[in-house]
Amino acid sequence: ISHHPPVSALHATDEEHNIELVWCHQCVPNFNGKRQLKLLSRGETYEMNSPNLLIKFLPLPGVDWTGNVTISCKENGLEAELRYGPKSFFGFRGSHRSVKGKVYETATKRTLFQLNGHWDRTVTAKDNNSGKSRVIYNAEEIFSGLKTPVVNDLKGVRSTESAAVWSELSEAIMSQNWEKAKEAKNAVEEKQREVLRERELKGTPWVPQHFSVTYTKDGGWECSPIQQWVPPAPIVLPLS
Known part of the structure; x- marks a missing residue:
């Protein structure tokens, strides 16, 4: 939607389940910007930032996500903090593609769940009250079901x-x-x-066709989708 600064935007909606995703970011090479996930039937908006994409050539080529991510929802008073941690340069420290974090109440800072796992495998959530853990994300199940x-x-x-x-x-x-x-x-x-x-x-x-963009004097920007719902596209990704 913008070349100077380079800004890309994504707007996805699910009318059946009343879900809307707005994702605007500037790659320089970090992803600066915010994402919004809206659960419209619940009246909840979750705002989150993006981790940094790390591309390595030595000692072995590969990609990883690093940095801290905060997810917050004003409507239900909950926040989540996630830490994406790669291995060190020589691979002696850290855990490859790991994710650690917690979900807590914004007002009291009381931790409700501990999160732990790997973004390319599974992530579990441990209930602080009961001590029970359950898998909340399984990459294999998600990606094995993707269609052409x-x-x-x-x-x-x-x-x-x-x-x-x-x-x-x-x-x-x-x-x-x-x-x-x-x-x-x-x-x-x-x-x-x-x-x-x-x-x-x-x-x-x-002038972008699907988004409105405003710029500030200090080089900042804000974008928002023009349409409430994303119209049917000629190229689709089957869900089943």
Whole structure:
């Protein structure tokens, strides 16, 4: 929704269960911004920040999430603090892809649940009163059930859809044709630069189609979705 500063936005809704997710962030390379998960039928809004994405090349290449995340809900007076912790550089300390944290009452700071696990495996919640633990997140169950996106309406796929813009690059990567992938990537980037130059020559401001964006004098920004519900898309991800 914005190139300077680089801001991306996501708006997802589930009308059947009255759930809305708003996710706006700026990658520089940390993800600065906030997410909102709304349980509309309960009148609850959960605000949260994002952990930092860590990309490592040595001693072994890989990615990890690091940092602290706070999730808060003013309506029910609850907060959660999560700590994403990677291993140290040489792998002697820390736990790979670990998540630790707690859920507590905002007013009294009384801890209700202790959270522990790994974001690529399972996360458990231990009830401080009963001492009982249960699995609240299972990555294998979630990701094993993911389906391949399906094109429901080919004519409805616009030229600006990510799947269309990056189609040649995706095909080249899938076929492991790295030279073609490089050419396709450069072609997309150069086309976008050309579009930007034309817009600047005409003095046409960039206006996002689905989000409203406001900027502050100190370089800050706020974004919000224009539509209450996300309309049906030509490319869908089957849930069953």
